Amino acid sequence: MIRVDGLVHRYGDTVAVDDVDLAIDDGECVIVAGANGSGKTTLVRHFNGLLDPDEGSVSVNDRSVTDHLVAARTAVAMVFQHPEDQLVAATVGADVAFGPENLGLDRDEIDRRVRESLAAVNLDGREDERVDSLSGGEVERLAIAGALAMRPDHLVLDEPFTGLDEPARRSVLARLRDLRAEGTSLVVVTHDLRDVAELADRVVVLADGDVALDAAPDEAADRLPDLDVRPPC
């Protein structure tokens, strides 16, 4: 479980996250939506300790993120909005292998995870290609493969469908559906629910850094336009 209690995050005078309480159960799929600047990215960056709370606390699997940073980063994998910033190696295979290598896994297991993760995002067989030769959508899929290779308990994706063409989008959605069925919790940050509403158990909408709505997708649909979120078609 990811648990957020009274979380406040400030950037100077800007209160980006304003006293948020939230719990995401194991195996749940939660959409975090809201207008630009409502605090979505800031909130989820606390889930694996990329930011420190100004007030309040975050725990993952019952352990404080601040006190158990390595455990949080092993349990929660993140894919960010600008995945090109997340690349760490020169080739596709080495990039996906980086996380599992840091977990200290043996070579066979690392190779297996690299193969499976690349296949999950339709990049199979491209281990030896240079990352700087990939298109924007391919880089995004590579970043998702890197997160999948960690076999995290919780996967957080910040605007994962931006820049993906239709086949790539379908393949990522299918993989997310499988992950959810396997018990991985998913947190998908978006301001447009059309892509992921069918997968979600809950929609959490932020407005001005606080939770303005927390409901099942069909219950939430009517209120979404008032909160500057495009409802699913």
Ligand SMILES: Nc1ncnc2c1ncn2[C@@H]1O[C@H](COP(=O)(O)OP(=O)(O)OP(=O)(O)O)[C@@H](O)[C@H]1O
């Ligand atoms: N590094 C930063 N320094 C200063 N202010 C920031 C920083 N990052 C975000 N902010 C501000 O904090 C608030 C919340 O930003 P955040 O990026 O978390 O929102 P968001 O909902 O993810 O927005 P978007 O949909 O545009 O990605 C905004 O007012 C933003 O301008």
